[in-house]
Amino acid sequence: MVLCQTTRGGRCGSQSFAIHCKQCGSNQNCTEDRHYCADNACSGCRAILLAGSAKMSTTAAPTTTNVPKAFSNSFLSPVVRITLAPPLSSSTISLASLSHESAEQTYYLHSALLSQHSTYFTSLLSFTSNSQTSPNVTLSEPVDDPAAFARFVEFLYCADYSIPETPVTVHHGHSIGGGSTLDLASVVGALTVHAKCYALGERLMAPGFKSLALAKLKAGLKALALFAPNTANSSMAHTWIPAVVETIRIIYEGTHRPYSSQQENYEWAERVERKAEELGVVQMPPAKPYSYGSRHKEKGNEIVRALIESNDPARQVLANFCAVKVEVLKTREEFRYMLKEWGEFAEDLVLEVMGPGGMRN
Structure with missing residues (x-):
């Protein structure tokens, strides 16, 4: 049998061979339908096969574009x-x-x-x-x-x-490495x-x-x-201390203490007592927390640590910062007033100053 020239990359020319489409069963002349040699199908069936293949590739495509499509759908x-x-x-x-x-x-x-x-x-x-x-x-x-x-x-x-x-109006630049200025x-x-x-x-x-x-x-x-300078009389202290006080007010007005009841603070005290019982501390020392030896000091530290870790994150961050700067902050009237106005902040600050996780230790 002589092979069609199309299978060799050429054209049939004047030669003519009878072909049979395996898809639709039609008989055609090779010179009339040159797609047969490549697909074993006539032109009509080949178009149907290609369309089906394109549809399959289209349905599979979204697996790689789910995130962008989901974001764009938000605008709909x-x-x-x-x-x-x-x-x-x-x-x-x-x-x-x-x-x-x-x-x-x-x-x-x-x-x-x-x-x-x-x-x-x-x-x-x-x-x-x-x-x-x-x-x-x-x-x-x-x-x-x-x-x-x-x-x-x-x-x-x-x-x-x-x-x-x-x-x-006031620029205080401080080098922070790499040639940059803060x-x-x-x-x-x-x-x-x-x-x-x-x-x-x-x-x-x-x-x-x-x-x-x-x-x-x-x-x-x-x-x-x-x-920030650690002196209360510096020009920058007149800027950053009021800003910190205002930041404290915003956070404490806009959040709540997770370990405190919305009704009374006695639930917070009960939590301290329960934690003390778990750690084997029968009674918290009334005046000098750490006067009962290192063992009780460590147990007291664990209680303080538990309270700090359960606090609101923003409150904890602010109290921790103020524990670092407490020496300069306590000289400012607006900060002392904040301690009187927000008892919860004062408690958080004390926990950070005396606690094992505080920056002051």
Whole structure:
């Protein structure tokens, strides 16, 4: 039998061979259908086979693009109208609070992203899922700070948030290696923003946003602990100490102590007693905790450590920082007033100063 020239990469020319399609059973002439030699099928059946092959490859493709497609699908979800209208108390009214960033603002955000990052919005939007109109949400609590919510919106779409650089009147540069310079004034100015973001994340039950704000707050306090002057009369102390006090106020107003009851502090005391019993301490020393020998000191340390570790992370970070700077902080009136105003902060600070995990040890 003479082979068709097509199988050799050429063309049949004048030769003619009868062929039989194994797909449809039709008989054709080789010169009329040159696809036969490659696919054992006529042109019509070959087109069907190719179409089926393309469909199979298309259905398999999404396994490699699930993440981008899921993100893009968020933009197809319904839009939620969110209005920020936080109240202005007499203590917060100032030139800064009357700026454009503190005025009532309205956002139109995709519900899928809100539900993905916030349990608060997940629950809220579940009640309006069957509504024919776009849901409207008004946030009017004091913690609903417009500047913090703007960072939350940035986090929803960018997985991060930034703080624009603002002009400062005092520049304190400190070398931190690699030829870079740390601007403490910028670090100090960002502390309250991170604190407001953390408090908003607590209110919206947005763990990812809270974690990001906490990481930025930690970084700022760490830089401040290393490079801020330890003298109360320095020009920089007049800037960073009030900022730290304000950061403490924001965090303690916007969070709660996990190991404390919302009703009475006696539950916290009961927890201390239970922990003491577990460790074999029958009675906590009333006046001098560490006067009963090293064994009781170690057990007392374990109690303090347990209380510190169960505290809110942002509260713990602030109390730990203040334990480092307590010598300079205690000379400032605004800090002493903070200790009187927020007993829970005073307790946390004492635990950090005396505790085994405190920076002071």
